[in-house]
Structure formats: structure tokens, C-alpha cells
Amino acid sequence: MENKDLKKLANEVRKGIITAVHAAKSGHPGGSLSAADMFTYLYFEEMNVDPKNPSDPHRDRFVLSKGHTVPGLYSVMAEKGYFPKEELETLRHTGSRLQGHPSMKYLPGLDMSTGSLGQGISAACGMAMAAKINKEDYRVYTLLGDGEIEEGQVWEAAMFAGAKKLDNLVAIVDNNNLQIDGPITEVNSPYPIDKKFEAFNFHVININGDDFDQMRAAFAEAKATKGMPTVIIMKTVKGKGVSFMENQVGWHGTAPNDEQYKEAMAELNGKVEE
Amino acid sequence: MIGDKIATRMSYGNALKELADEYPNLVVLDADLAGATKTGIFKSAYPDRFIDCGIAESNMMGIAAGLAASGMIPFASSFAMFAAGRAYEQVRNSIAYPGLNVKIGATHAGISVGEDGASHQCLEDLGLMRAIPGMTVMCPADDVEARAAVKAALDFVGPVYIRFGRSEVPVINSEDYKFEIGKGHILREGKDLTIVANGICVSAALEAAAALSEQGIDAEVINICTIKPLDEEIIINSARKTGKVITAEEHSIIGGLGSAVAECLSENLPTPLYRIGVRDRFGESGPAGELIHKYQLDGEGVTAQIKAYLAK
Numbered sequence: 001m002e003n004k005d006l007k008k009l010a011n012e013v014r015k016g017i018i019t020a021v022h023a024a025k026s027g028h029p030g031g032s033l034s035a036a037d038m039f040t041y042l043y044f045e046e047m048n049v050d051p052k053n054p055s056d057p058h059r060d061r062f063v064l065s066k067g068h069t070v071p072g073l074y075s076v077m078a079e080k081g082y083f084p085k086e087e088l089e090t091l092r093h094t095g096s097r098l099q100g101h102p103s104m105k106y107l108p109g110l111d112m113s114t115g116s117l118g119q120g121i122s123a124a125c126g127m128a129m130a131a132k133i134n135k136e137d138y139r140v141y142t143l144l145g146d147g148e149i150e151e152g153q154v155w156e157a158a159m160f161a162g163a164k165k166l167d168n169l170v171a172i173v174d175n176n177n178l179q180i181d182g183p184i185t186e187v188n189s190p191y192p193i194d195k196k197f198e199a200f201n202f203h204v205i206n207i208n209g210d211d212f213d214q215m216r217a218a219f220a221e222a223k224a225t226k227g228m229p230t231v232i233i234m235k236t237v238k239g240k241g242v243s244f245m246e247n248q249v250g251w252h253g254t255a256p257n258d259e260q261y262k263e264a265m266a267e268l269n270g271k272v273e274e
Numbered sequence: 275m276i277g278d279k280i281a282t283r284m285s286y287g288n289a290l291k292e293l294a295d296e297y298p299n300l301v302v303l304d305a306d307l308a309g310a311t312k313t314g315i316f317k318s319a320y321p322d323r324f325i326d327c328g329i330a331e332s333n334m335m336g337i338a339a340g341l342a343a344s345g346m347i348p349f350a351s352s353f354a355m356f357a358a359g360r361a362y363e364q365v366r367n368s369i370a371y372p373g374l375n376v377k378i379g380a381t382h383a384g385i386s387v388g389e390d391g392a393s394h395q396c397l398e399d400l401g402l403m404r405a406i407p408g409m410t411v412m413c414p415a416d417d418v419e420a421r422a423a424v425k426a427a428l429d430f431v432g433p434v435y436i437r438f439g440r441s442e443v444p445v446i447n448s449e450d451y452k453f454e455i456g457k458g459h460i461l462r463e464g465k466d467l468t469i470v471a472n473g474i475c476v477s478a479a480l481e482a483a484a485a486l487s488e489q490g491i492d493a494e495v496i497n498i499c500t501i502k503p504l505d506e507e508i509i510i511n512s513a514r515k516t517g518k519v520i521t522a523e524e525h526s527i528i529g530g531l532g533s534a535v536a537e538c539l540s541e542n543l544p545t546p547l548y549r550i551g552v553r554d555r556f557g558e559s560g561p562a563g564e565l566i567h568k569y570q571l572d573g574e575g576v577t578a579q580i581k582a583y584l585a586k
Contacts, residue, residue, distance in 0.1 A: 057345060104343070104372050112343060113372035116363060122333045123368055126340020126348075129325065133301065133346070153364075156333035163328070 001045055003212045009079060010040040014241045015268045016075030016088050022261040024092035027100065030251040031145060032072030034176040034209065034236040039076040041215045042141060051081040054109035060138050061127045063112040065120025065154075066145035066174065067101040068253070073110075074098050082109040118151025120144070121171060125161050128169040128229075139223075143172045147179030149190045155200065161229040162201030169229040170222045171202070174209065176238035178249045197231040209234030242267060275449075278417070279442040282473075283381040285420035286438045287312025290349060290379075291319050292421070297428050303338055303350040305331045310440075311351040311381045331356040335364035335376075342374040347428060350376060354383035354437055358399035370406045370433050377427045378403075378435045383413075384524035385552065385569055386441040386474060388562035395557035401529020403435040404502045410455060411502040413437040413523075413531075415476035416445045419499055422453030430455055437473065439524075441562040444477050458505035460512070464494035467518040469580070470509060472498050472531050474571065475522035475550070481573025482522075482580055491584070501531055506538045513545040520548050520583065522576050524566075527551040548583040550576055 001009075013036045021027040043049065047060040064073050071091060078085040083097070090096035097106040101115025111127070114120040124142035131138050144154065161169050173193055181187045190196070194204045203225045207214040215234075222230035238252070239245030242264040256264055290302055290313060303325045308314035317324040327334035331352050338348040350357070357380040358365070369376045380399060387395045403411045410432065414420035420438060427434040446461070461476070462483050471479035476497045483493040494512050498505060513519050519539060521532040532549030539545045552569060566572045570579050 061344075063340075112340070113367070116367045119332075119336050119364055119368045122336020122364070123340035123343065125333070126337040126342075127344050128340070129337060130341045130344030130346050133323070134344075153332045153336070156330035157336065160327060160330065160333055160337065164325075 006040055006044065006212050009044055010037045011241070011268055011271050012079055013040050013072065013075045015265060016078055016085065017071045018242065018256065018261060018264045018268065020071045020074060020088040020091040020098070021255045023089040025255050026092060027071050027255055028068040028253045029071065029245060029255070030178065030238040031066060031069040031174060031176065033240045033242060033245065034238045035069055035072050035143060035174045036241065037210050037212070038143065038172060038174070038215070038234060039072045041212060043076045043080050045216070046219050047141065048138070051109060054082065058136065058138055061111045061124070061140045063120045063124040063127070063140070063142040064102055064114055065124070065142050066117065066148050067114035067120065070102045073102065077109055083107070117145070117148040118153035121154055121157040124169060125157050125166060128161070128166040129164060131168050132166065139168045139170065141170045141172065143174060145179070146173055146175045146177065146184050146190060146193065147187070149173065149193065150188050158197060158200040158202065165227050166229045167226050170219070171229065171231045173231060173233045174236055175233055176236040178238045178247070178252065180249070180252050182249055193233050201228055203228050203230045205230060205232045207232060207234050209236035210240065276445050278445045280417040280445065281440060281442045282414055282417065282420040282438040283312045283440060285417040286379050286381065286424060287315035289421040289424035290316040293425055293428060294320050294323065297347060299345060299347045300428065301325060301341060301346050301348050303327055303334050303348055305329055305334050305352045305356065307352055311379065313351045313379070331361040332364045335361045336368050338376045339368040339372070339374050342376045348376050349379050351379040351381065353394060354380035354396035354399040355394055358402045358435065359396055362402055366406050370409050373408055373432060375431055376433050379438065380435060381438040382440045383437045384439065384473070385557040385565045386439050386524060386562040388440065388565060389559050391559035392556035397526040397552050397557065398529060399437060400501055400525050400531065401533065404529065404534065408432060409502065410434045410500065412455070412500050413472040414499050415473055415497055416443055416447055418445060418447035418449060418451050419453060422451065423499060426453055426455050439474055443474050446477055446480065456500045456503045456505055458496050458498045458508040460494060460508065461497050462493070462495040464492040464516065466492045466516055467520060468494045468496060468512040468516045469520045469522060470496045470498055470531065470535050471522040472501065474524050474566070475576065478571060478573045478576045479522050482577040485573065485577040486580065498531060501534050504534050504538055506542065509535055509538055510543050513539055513543050517545065519545050520550060520580055522550040522571070524571055525551050527553055550579050
């Protein structure tokens with residue numbers, strides 16, 4: 001797919017995020033928007049998945065370790081055809097398949113239930129390990145927040161992935177620099193992120209999280225890397241695509257009101273016409 | 275054979291190895307305790323299906339979840355303290371909430387850990403695991419039951435927690451014992467009182483029943499291996515017959531078998547009940563046998579506690 005088409009799709013994914021979180025009157029737009037380009041790239045370019053056969057044992061797996069940004073995942077899944085886009089408006093509603101944090105029991109195509117930070121990457125390692133044991137060639141992708149990696153379990157999992165040489169695993173860190181209480185540097189800085197993963201025997205790639213050419217090159221490099229897992233650390237902007245949400249920590253876990261919703265959608269709709 | 279003495283952790287390791295060929299999807303995980311949990315028996319025979327996660331129990335539970343999500347049947351092992359305690363939230367959120375087919379083999383439960391002391395003597399695991407929706411929880415009494423429980427867990431689809439002990443316990447069941455998850459067993463019929471026990475306290479309950487019979491007290495002994503789902507029928511029927519129920523377990527009286535039986539009876543057939551167990555305190559260091567005696571969880575102690583209760 002050409003970059004301009006990916007950009008259009010990512011913009012649709014962002015609209016879905018805003019629509020869902022607005023309808024829910026709660027949820028996490030900031031980190032969903034910062035990873036919207038990555039969600040789009042993974043589901044439309046990188047991963048071998050088929051919404052018509054969501055349980056295919058040979059499919060690639062995606063584990064959203066930073067589970068609170070599931071509006072981004074739901075939105076890309078709807079865009080991909082896993083479920084009707086209208087269903088996005090049921091996010092967080094009683095009885096909805098779109099739980100506030102991902103629940104694999106409810107929604108076919110969700111590969112893991114997550115939400116408690118630090119746990120998703122362990123499950124992703126388990127899936128990658130299963131592929132190794134069963135000599136399957138599927139790959140496993142997991143997306144972490146830069147605040148999330150303050151959790152100790154992330155490093156237990158990283159040590160495991162490095163030690164067991166899980167070269168079928170790609171961890172992606174959404175480095176948008178903000179967590180609930182403020183900039184990650186002020187809360188409990190996880191920097192240097194790249195050197196930490198390097199020390200845990202990961203192949204480390206740094207990219208800009210809104211550059212599809214860099215993503216393409218990074219995933220090709222990850223695939224070519226043997227004997228060790230890869231981490232892609234992507235510099236992103238929290239709230240990306242909606243000007244008044246960008247780099248604002250307050251939009252980590254707040255839904256737009258009706259007026260803000262209109263403003264955000266107008267901006268995103270304007271980008272489609274560009 | 276009945277009368278032999280074997281620790282249920284040994285039964286666990288042996289069963290894993292014995293069942294490996296029958297269950298090709300079985301993989302065994304440990305957190306640097308394979309020698310102690312006896313998963314090392316499996317590891318020696320099937321090294322390609324054994325994953326040592328190192329000293330990282332939280333991650334191990336997540337690894338198990340990922341393996342199960344990929345169609346394998348992982349048995350994740352550690353001491354009860356770390357499997358149920360340290361990794362509680364991972365068991366809840368990564369295993370039970372998605373309903374993944376993970377089995378947890380938790381050894382070294384209770385004060386019979388012995389010399390290692392209170393930090394390693396988990397007395398709360400059955401309560402913790404029982405509170406998790408959809409979790410099946412078992413505490414076998416002897417070698418025969420422990421091996422049967424491992425096989426039953428492999429046949430069952432869904433998360434299962436099995437508690438094993440460090441110290442040797444006498445074999446009380448014969449090899450033709452028919453084990454079923456959720457079914458209790460009446461080991462001795464009686465009419466004056468009911469003793470409901472699990473784990474190491476089952477043989478103690480049988481000894482107590484024998485001692486009580488010498489005083490003309492006819493005790494019924496029920497072995498409840500599956501604490502959840504609880505065999506309510508067998509307990510209610512026995513309580514209706516005897517009118518008095520004693521529970522006996524190597525666990526805190528809060529949250530475990532005593533609590534489960536109390537919940538069952540107070541909702542269905544309010545019956546006078548006394549809970550034998552560890553009474554809201556931590557354990558301590560000492561040889562296992564001495565601790566079991568000190569905490570009155572051996573035959574003599576259970577007998578004395580029942581007599582004291584009856585004298586009230």
C-alpha cells in the first residue's frame with residue numbers, strides 16, 4: 001500500500017478513536033492517537049491476519065500490552081473488517097463486546113486480554129515461544145507504552161525474550177513521553193529505553209512513529225534479525241492528529257465533550273480532503 | 275500402595291512425566307525450582323517441552339497464558355506462595371479473566387514447608403484462588419489423588435490450580451480410586467459428626483475418627499479434594515445426618531476449606547461448625563512434623579481439637 005493510502009487509513013482510524021471515546025464519554029484518546037499510525041501499519045501492511053478467519057492458528061499475533069489504548073485497536077480492527085464500524089459507538093457500554101480494556105473472550109480477533117500494564121508482553125512471549133516449540137513461522141507483535149515499561153514485569157519478559165532468543169517477537173514502544181501524572185522524565189524516567197532493551201539482548205531500532213517508510217524499513221530489519229528479539233522504539237506525539245489534544249497530558253484518559261468532538265472530527269475530516 | 279509415604283509434589287512430577295506422551299500439547303514451566311517442585315522429573319525426560327522462566331513468577335504466568343492462547347496446555351509451577359501470592363494478579367488478569375487453559379501446579383503449600391519458615395509457608399492460596407471467577411481449585415490428599423488430579427486437570431478445559439505439599443504423606447486411596455473434579459469422597463461413614471478435610475489433614479481426620487470411635491463417637495470423614503467447585507451435596511447430606519461439622523485443613527481458617535464449607539452450610543443447612551486450620555497467624559521455622567504437631571494438624575491434634583470443641 002502506498003504511504004498516502006496508509007495516511008488516509010490512519011486518519012480514518014483516528015476518527016474512529018474520537019467517535020468511540022466520545023460515545024463512551026470516557027476512555028483513552030491520547031495514547032490511542034499516538035499509536036494510530038502504527039496500528040494502521042501493523043494491520044494493513046505488516047501482519048498476516050484475516051478478519052474472516054480470526055482464529056487461524058498460523059496467523060500473526062498482536063498483543064496490546066498498553067491495553068488502555070484499545071480504542072485505537074478497535075478502530076483499526078473495524079477498519080480492517082473484523083466488525084462493523086458503527087459498533088465503535090458501543091465502546092465501554094454495558095453489554096458491548098468493546099470492553100474498556102481488551103477482552104479476548106468477547107471479540108474474535110483480539111489475541112489477548114490486557115489492561116493491567118506489563119502483562120501483555122509476557123503473553124506475547126508465550127505466543128512466540130509456542131511458535132518456536134511447534135515450529136510455526138507466525139510472528140508476534142506487542143505494543144507497549146513508555147510509561148508502561150516502568151512495570152517490573154516488562155523486564156522479566158524482556159529478559160525471557162532475550163534469553164530464549166525469540167526472534168519471532170517484535171516489541172514496539174510508543175514513546176510519546178507522557179503518562180498520567182506527567183512527562184515520563186518527571187514521573188519515574190525509564191530512559192534510556194534503547195540501552196535498556198539492548199542490555200536485555202534485543203535488537204534495537206529507533207524510528208519516528210509517524211513515518212511509514214521508517215516503519216517499513218524497521219519491520220524488514222526485524223524480520224531479518226535472527227537469534228534475538230527486536231524492539232522498535234517509536235517517537236510519537238500523544239494525541240497526534242487532533243491539535244488541541246497534542247502533547248497534552250490531560251488527554252491521556254479524558255473523552256471529548258460534544259463541542260470538542262465536533263472540533264476534532266472537523267479537523268480530521270479536513271485532513272481527508274487535503 | 276496404601277500405607278506408603280510419598281510427598282504429593284513427587285506425585286506431581288511423576289504424573290507430568292507419565293502423562294507427557296498422552297498429552298502432546300503439555301508443556302511444563304517452572305521458575306528456577308524444578309528440583310523442589312519435582313517438575314525436574316519431566317524436564318529430564320522431555321527437555322524440549324520444559325521452559326525454565328527463571329526467578330520471575332509473574333512473567334511465567336503470562337508466558338503460560340500466551341502458550342495456552344496458542345493451543346498448548348501449560349502447567350506452570352512454583353511454590354504456592356509465589357504461584358498464588360506473588361503472581362496473583364497475573365493469574366487473575368492474564369489467565370482466569372480470558373479463561374485460558376493454564377494449569378498451575380503449586381507445591382510447598384502450608385506449614386509443612388518446614389524450616390524455610392513463614393515467608394515460604396503459604397496459608398492463603400486456596401482463598402486467593404477460590405475467589406477468582408472460573409478457577410477450579412484442588413488440594414489432593416495423597417499420591418493416588420494427586421496423580422489423578424493432574425490427569426483430570428489436563429482433561430478439563432479452563433484454568434486449574436492444584437496445591438501440592440513438600441512433606442511425605444501416607445497413601446490412603448487404592449489405585450482403583452475413581453477421581454472426578456468437583457466430587458468429594460466419604461472415606462469413613464459415621465453418624466455423630468462430620469469431618470471434612472483436604473490435603474495432609476485427610477489422613478489426620480481418619481486417625482482422629484479412629485481415636486474418637488474408641489470413645490463411642492462415630493465420625494464421618496469426607497475428603498474434599500476439589501474446593502471449587504465444591505461438592506455441596508455430599509457435605510449437606512452428611513451434615514443433615516450428623517448435625518455437626520468439623521473442617522480440617524493446612525491453611526488459614528479464613529478463605530479455605532473451612533470458609534467454603536461454612537458458606538455452603540449457612541446458605542443451605544445451618545449447622546454447628548468448627549474450623550480446624552491455622553488460626554489467623556503466620557507459620558514459623560521448624561521441622562515439618564514438629565510444626566504439624568505444634569499447630570495441631572496431625573491425627574493427635576485434630577482429635578484433641580475435636581474433643582475440646584465437643585466439650586464446649
